[in-house]
Amino acid sequence: MTRPPVACLVALALVLPLTGSACGENGSGVPGQGAATTDSAARTTADRSESPDDRSGTPNDVPDTTRVILVTGSTGGLGREVARRLAAGGARVIVHGRDVERGTGLVREIETSGAGSARFFRADFAHLDSVRALADSVRRHYDRLDVLVNNAGILLGTAERPVSSDGHELHFQVNYLAGYLLTHELLPLLKRSAPARVVNVSSRSADPIDFDDVMLESGYSAGRAYGQSKLAQIMFTFTLAERLEGSGVTVNALHPASLMDTDLVKDIGMEPRSSVAEGARAVMHLIDGEDVGTGHYYRRMERARAPEAQAYDGEARARLDSISRELTGLPPAGGS
Numbered sequence: 001m002t003r004p005p006v007a008c009l010v011a012l013a014l015v016l017p018l019t020g021s022a023c024g025e026n027g028s029g030v031p032g033q034g035a036a037t038t039d040s041a042a043r044t045t046a047d048r049s050e051s052p053d054d055r056s057g058t059p060n061d062v063p064d065t066t067r068v069i070l071v072t073g074s075t076g077g078l079g080r081e082v083a084r085r086l087a088a089g090g091a092r093v094i095v096h097g098r099d100v101e102r103g104t105g106l107v108r109e110i111e112t113s114g115a116g117s118a119r120f121f122r123a124d125f126a127h128l129d130s131v132r133a134l135a136d137s138v139r140r141h142y143d144r145l146d147v148l149v150n151n152a153g154i155l156l157g158t159a160e161r162p163v164s165s166d167g168h169e170l171h172f173q174v175n176y177l178a179g180y181l182l183t184h185e186l187l188p189l190l191k192r193s194a195p196a197r198v199v200n201v202s203s204r205s206a207d208p209i210d211f212d213d214v215m216l217e218s219g220y221s222a223g224r225a226y227g228q229s230k231l232a233q234i235m236f237t238f239t240l241a242e243r244l245e246g247s248g249v250t251v252n253a254l255h256p257a258s259l260m261d262t263d264l265v266k267d268i269g270m271e272p273r274s275s276v277a278e279g280a281r282a283v284m285h286l287i288d289g290e291d292v293g294t295g296h297y298y299r300r301m302e303r304a305r306a307p308e309a310q311a312y313d314g315e316a317r318a319r320l321d322s323i324s325r326e327l328t329g330l331p332p333a334g335g336s
């Protein structure tokens with residue numbers, strides 16, 4: 001297998017607007033698919049209490065008004081930094097990822113810091129059942145959800161098109177479809193907790209959705225798969241924000257920072273150019289900022305135009321929504 005020009009792949013995926021076919025379809029041969037465990041979301045013993053109705057130290061008869069915030073993909077990189085900051089501000093943080101050691105390590109760190117609290121839920125977004133199980137665990141263990149940060153993401157330099165256990169192109173599933181499903185599963189809880197927020201960690205990278213080949217069965221490249229999944233997050237943001245108008249739940253997407261010092265960047269052999277602190281600042285702005293509104297795309301701290309015109313095509317957004325409902329088994333629009 002031929003290794004792709006990594007700088008090219010990253011330019012496509014993380015930094016530059018797409019420039020077409022410059023990177024071709026070859027990949028690096030890095031082992032592809034996300035860990036194909038058959039586990040569903042499994043609660044670990046990371047949190048302070050073993051009780052299923054744990055309220056993180058609050059007396060049983062006093063409703064806990066402390067904010068509950070779920071950050072997907074918070075076992076490392078940007079998500080971990082955001083989780084640390086949220087806990088430092090006193091929030092009850094739901095840490096999520098696949099890596100139990102890193103997840104429980106972060107929970108221990110937060111619990112010993114004396115500020116905020118945390119618990120870890122494991123779920124592999126390469127399995128939609130695992131996403132459903134995560135939503136179920138969150139609903140069972142919490143009576144509120146103030147903010148959902150859809151951050152978990154991958155960029156794999158594989159030559160071969162990676163496919164999820166559900167049969168979908170893996171970037172599309174892990175970066176977009178899993179967050180789409182999780183958000184819909186948790187919408188009733190978010191609505192009950194309003195004012196509440198959904199923050200979709202997208203990118204500046206964007207590739208238009210090819211509705212004739214959404215799963216990129218022909219013409220696959222990692223850059224294209226990543227870009228398509230990241231644009232889908234933005235399109236979802238615009239659609240959902242419209243639908244939730246007046247509900248007290250706001251939805252925004254952002255490009256946090258370019259080439260942050262995370263595994264995602266290092267694993268494809270790139271030199272980081274910014275820190276997770278910079279990206280985390282931008283995410284925190286959408287979580288806490290007073291003037292962020294709803295239905296917007298932010299480039300770091302600034303409201304910006306989405307990186308691809310398709311985001312403003314209402315028909316394309318409706319089509320993506322309807323495909324996503326079908327792929328995740330959600331009922332047709334109107335019910336959420």
Ligand SMILES: NC(=O)c1ccc[n+]([C@@H]2O[C@H](COP(=O)([O-])OP(=O)(O)OC[C@H]3O[C@@H](n4cnc5c(N)ncnc54)[C@H](OP(=O)(O)O)[C@@H]3O)[C@@H](O)[C@H]2O)c1
Binds near residue numbers: 096097124125203255
């Ligand atoms: N890094 C950048 O420069 C950059 C630029 C623009 C946008 N972004 C976006 O920022 C977000 C975070 O990226 P990062 O750079 O912080 O990446 P990272 O360091 O690789 O972290 C990715 C996180 O996602 C989780 N994850 C990966 N695959 C998963 C799966 N199959 N199921 C569940 N969780 C999974 C990982 O958890 P486990 O390892 O525990 O599974 C980890 O916590 C991504 O959405 C990315 O697209 C990053």
